[in-house]
Amino acid sequence: MKVLETQAVTKQFGGLTAVNAVSMHINEGDIVGLIGPNGAGKTTLVNAIAGLNPPTSGEVLMFGERTTGKTPERMCRRGLSRTFQIPIPFPKMTVLENVMTAAVFGNKPGVIKDPMAHSRQMLEFVEFPIAEDTISEQLNTVQLKRLDLARALASRPKLLFLDELASGLSEGELKDIMSLIRKIQGQGITILMIEHIMQLIMSLCNRLVCIQFGTKIAEGSTEEVANDPKVTKAYLGDSADSCPPEPAPAESRPSEE
């Protein structure tokens, strides 16, 4: 079953076409990787689907229903949740309050009987490392990413967008994140992840969509896309052989804490 389908989604900012007629789909239970060089329009596409920045033209269908241009809060209630590339939680709230906000407002009224217990469960699920009453301004990047993930999960999504969840993480943290993403998939949540780290993509995703300059250049199984000469070319330029793109060195470096 198709959880999400986009039909020729286009997003223009003035004269600039950031996303150009991208059609793709996500099947239930999949982990789909959305890849492409920096500035290709990945986040713009995700924002257009999630409603933060509605598409200029084209259609978005979720579970077969047309959801083009629906506001993010409606998309959230329909079961779409997302994390942000640069996690920006509610800075003055505690960790628990952050997650509770999504638990209270992200679900239909009455579904979650005890938002506090539900939020604690979510924090436990993402293995949040420090005390729940910490004010979230005081967290570091790694903690923020986990908090953002817990917040995104608290509205009990069916489809989850992860925007560069693993960027800036160290080797060890990468392993943790990988098993965490598997655990989320195990809950029956379909995932679309924007990612640059090839190690992660190759081991997690079963399908890939690659876009460049706002246009989709490849879509298919991970193997297929990773070996597609057009994709390799997009990452490495003209003279490359047909080998899968290497991770960019800057992103696999351990993060400074």
Add this chain to the structure above:
Amino acid sequence: MDPKNPINKLLDLLCFTPAGLLALVVLLVLPVVPPFNQEYLIRWLISAGLIASLSIGFDFTAGLINIVNFGYAAIMGLGGYTSAILADRLGLNPWFGMFMGALTAAILGLIIGAITLRLRGIFAACLAWFFGLALMGLATKMVWLTRGPLGMRVERLFDTASNVPYYYLILAMMVTVYVICKWVKRSRMGMAFNAIGQNMEAARTSGINPVFYRVSNFVLSCALAGWLGGFYAHFYGILTPDMMHTSKTVEILAVAYIGGRGSLWGGAAIAFPFILTMELVRSSLSNLPGLHLVIYGILLIVVMIYYPGGFAAFFDTHLRKPKNKVVNYFINGTAMENR
């Protein structure tokens, strides 16, 4: 110090800490303590109480959802004029008129909010300001209704020459405004306000409809202003369009910001010493009108540079966590949430 103690339960219900209660008691006995038992000082205290109440209502919008309502004084004026006109033309009881003032202000708040609160914060602030200017213009031009700049005479609430009953009334109104704002802030709705104010994108992706909550917040804060406007009208006994001027909003804004944005209690706490000082400055330098506005400006800049959180943030960081248990109880009470 037991949270189940009835006194503590009551304090928690009213959202007061023991220190806050003490401050309130001090305010209650102030009119019988020299030198504050003189009528002109009581008038100053009343205007401080009014500004304090308004700053709570203003902070409810500015501090929680980050919308600066530059038309706040005009909306208060609308409430005042409504109440005054109803009392004057229809002979309506002023007590009831004050609530009608609140209702009118709420309706105007709903109209402004429904138009502007789909926009980003700065546009909403500008449009609220323009609405305020337009209201002031109307009050000036509709001479047949408001007597324009000549001023409209209004029936006073109490039939006494003394100002003391007004003082206790404004204190009661201040506590009411505070408790209403605090209750809403504690509720599910307050959670949404905080989320919207702190991070709009994350709030929306967490399922919060910003327009609904921003408009609700705006309407409540306008209603409170309208109610307080009714007090203004029936206390001063005369209404001129000047009371709706932006400089009045700035006065409220300055008190709310110096008191501490988002704290609700900060503005109320700072208003009394602040307004008294300002009145002193104004009366001793009466040959320099408008000087107090310059002082507001300078103080605002200083606060924004050195203490963006205002007095409340200063209090929270330096005084909120004393070692001594008794002092801690005194400052924080037993409630979990008392900020």
